[in-house]
Amino acid sequence: MECREKKQDEKFCHECGEIIRAKAEICPKCGCRQHDVRPIRTNGLDSVFSGAPEKSRTTAAALALLLGGFGAHKFYLGKPLHGILYAVFVLTFIPAFFGLVEGIHYITMSDDEFSSRLSNGTLNQFFGKK
Ligand SMILES: [Zn+2]
Structure with missing residues (x-):
């Protein structure tokens, strides 16, 4: 040997x-x-502990639809500044509308599209602009 x-x-x-x-x-x-x-695909808690950018598409969609007005999905996706903006304007119902649109978008896109779009930030740039 x-x-x-x-x-x-x-x-x-x-x-x-x-x-x-x-x-x-x-x-x-x-x-x-x-x-x-x-690379092994992870989701949910695994990615939190490993620091990987991979996020669960269904969790993000559920957060956007249910708590979108408070920016919950933005916090979940690692965009706390956007989340705070959503929370500040929650009484205008504009963030709730954006959350609804984003939630539906998350559901309809593929996993690959979801992770690639969120990792390069184009989706958030598009929706995060006010
Ligand atoms: Zn071998």
């Missing part, structure tokens, strides 16, 4: 421990598929 050092762009095979290329999906030695190629 060789004992060479693992380089920057290499990793150990999960199955046999052989040093293989970091981008390899299949170990050339044992033929086993590597598990860490794609």
Whole structure:
């Protein structure tokens, strides 16, 4: 068994421990598929603890529809300033309207669209502008 050092762009095979290329999906030695190629999707509490930006689309939609006027979904999605704006203007019912629209939008879009739009902020820019 060789004992060479693992380089920057290499990793150990999960199955046999052989040093293989970091981008390899299949170990050339044992033929086993590597598990860490794609990031594991998390939602809800997991993302809070790991700090990942991934948020639950259904939770955001429910918050927007039920508590949208208070900006609850904005706080949940990591936009506290927008949330405070919503809460300040709650008596005008304008935030409730925005919450309704955003909630319906969250429900109708796909998970991928949801996470990509929220991570680059275009959705919030669009709806957050007043
Ligand atoms: Zn292997």
